[in-house]
Amino acid sequence: MSAPRLLLLSVSAGAGHARAAEALRVAAQAHYGAQALHLDVMDHVTAAFRKLYTDYYLRLVDKYPALWAQLYRITNETPADAPGARLRRGIERLNARDLRKAIAAFAPDIVICTHFLPAELLLRERERGRLDAPVWVQVTDFDLHALWEVPRMAGYFAASDEVAYRMRARGLPAERVHVTGIPIMPAFAEIPDRADCARELGLDPARTTLLLMGGGAGVGALDEAAATLLALDVDFQLIALAGRNAAMLEKLQALAQRHPGRLFPHGYTNRIERLMGAADLAVSKPGGLTTSECLALGLPMIVFAPIPGQEERNCDYLLEHGAALKAVDATALEYRVRELVADPARLAAMRANARRLGTPYAARAVLDRVFARNA
Known part of the structure; x- marks a missing residue:
């Protein structure tokens, strides 16, 4: 046959x-x-x-x-x-x-x-x-x-x-x-070793790592969100993923020069599971695929700027099941990040909820x- x-x-x-x-x-x-x-x-x-x-x-x-x-x-x-x-x-x-x-x-x-x-x-x-x-x-x-x-x-x-x-x-x-x-993708079926992913990306495995994403097209003011996060007096390193948005990648690279060792910009990648694997928390728009990938790897999310309609509904799903928090503006984003970085137990609970939802x-x-x- x-x-x-x-x-x-x-x-x-x-x-x-x-x-x-x-x-x-x-x-x-x-x-x-x-x-x-x-x-x-x-x-x-x-x-x-x-x-x-x-x-x-x-x-x-x-x-x-x-x-x-x-x-x-x-x-x-x-x-x-x-x-x-x-x-x-x-x-x-x-x-x-x-x-x-x-x-x-x-x-x-x-x-x-x-x-x-x-x-x-x-x-x-x-x-x-x-x-x-x-x-x-x-x-x-x-x-x-x-x-x-x-x-x-x-x-x-x-x-x-x-x-x-x-x-x-x-x-x-x-x-x-x-x-x-x-x-x-099959790569999301196994949760990668966090320290290995961090070293592969030139990150310090001992530091808290945030992953900032705006979708494959890089929609959204990622540079502004990155600047807001980097202004916090909280110790973390930040991966910023611009997708296919070349102009946004340039802005992030310029910002990284002012924050050496803290901001790590990336363009489009087919190895997103390695970036997610290095992170403790994702700050992202809740697209259906991005959400599913984060859930499969047990990566908690702070959802920001969801597209009205489908992404707002994705956001509701995550909030209802305790796998994410929502930031309605820059001030809320600052508060959420401070809150979670300072509360490892809550972050661990969100991680467990995410893994439970993953498919x-x-x-x-x-x-x-x-x-x-x-x-």
Whole structure:
């Protein structure tokens, strides 16, 4: 019997959807012998549509979060059969014709979507008889927005019991809803030695270490947050991760020159587990993938500047389960850091809560279900 052909479809609106798809691709090849291909839908749409869907989204959530909050609410409350929703899907189809060709060229046996856009597109392809492969949907946040509720999919994977409950409450078939967690890379399955990670990064293993993150795109004023933290009369060293934001990395590097031995800037890395492994506490935006990675490694978080909508819901999940604190502004951030660095017992309790919530083998749980159904 030939190896199954698995297609992973993501959208590069933020880094999380692609990271989930990559985790599934790696696990499928390593543990199931699948022929796995990951496609970013944005590589197969028109340039104008790509700019609108990715660049505009990132600018909106960074510069105009209140406007994004309204759009999030409106789209969540708009019925799928409303004229505006039908128009949106029609525009998406017109701009994604090359995607259909790429899918046909690979001829997948199974498709998993880590974003709702390809799921919506492929629903129509299946209904028109142009795609036989079953399509599965992996939700990548600890929340359920209405756009994820694409009907007649082979199955749906939820980050938590509550997300699964919401799926069933909104009419998705109960037998097709599965709680797996959010897929993350195999490197997060084992908690690395903290001292080894620290020495590898040029850090002092004996000092408290904070990790400041803003997501794969480096959204947010990380340099301002770093400056706020470094002004505290608290002894710690700070790793600052700028992601793919080159301009932000330059700002952080300039700041590091004024704080030698305390601030360690990094750009995009595919070894994030080593940075997390060296840290005692993460100060971060609560993206779905970042949250899942921190939980898998038992890394407590101080959540700051969550994007309205999905990240606020991720934040709520962490707060409810005692794995994070929230900083609503710079003053609150200062207070939270002082509070936790001075209270190792509380930090240890948050670490234990985080590990309890972690799902490091989510990718395997998803693929076990997908390949069993396709056998």
